Amino acid sequence: MANTASAKKATRKIARRTEVNKNRRSRVRGFIRKVEEAIASGDKDAAADALRKAQPELMRAATKGVVHRNTASRKVSRLARRVKAISA
Structure with a gap:
């Protein structure tokens, strides 16, 4: 348990x-799931x-430090x- 005031604040x-x-x-x-569901249904427009909506969300998470930059880039790349592939 935190003893000092600064440690208590850090915990908060x-x-x-x-x-x-x-x-x-x-x-x-959630955004990734929507892309995957659209891919599974075969609806290329959806x-x-x-994907257009998920990409900035992933990159925002990367800039905020929630996920690593490379992880976000890899996920976007694989989804893209x-x-x-479904449009081909």
Whole structure:
């Protein structure tokens, strides 16, 4: 348990940040799920639209430190490749 005032404050800050990060991560997962559902249904227009919405959300999560930059880029790249494959 934190003893000093600064340690107690740090604990509060960490708890707040964790909550924000959880929300961001959850939001990103939701956007990714929408893209994957559109891909599974075979609707290329819906998949492309969902990808356009998911990409900035993933990159925002990367800039905020929720996910690593390379992880976000890899996810966008793989989703884009799968969306492109259904249109071919």
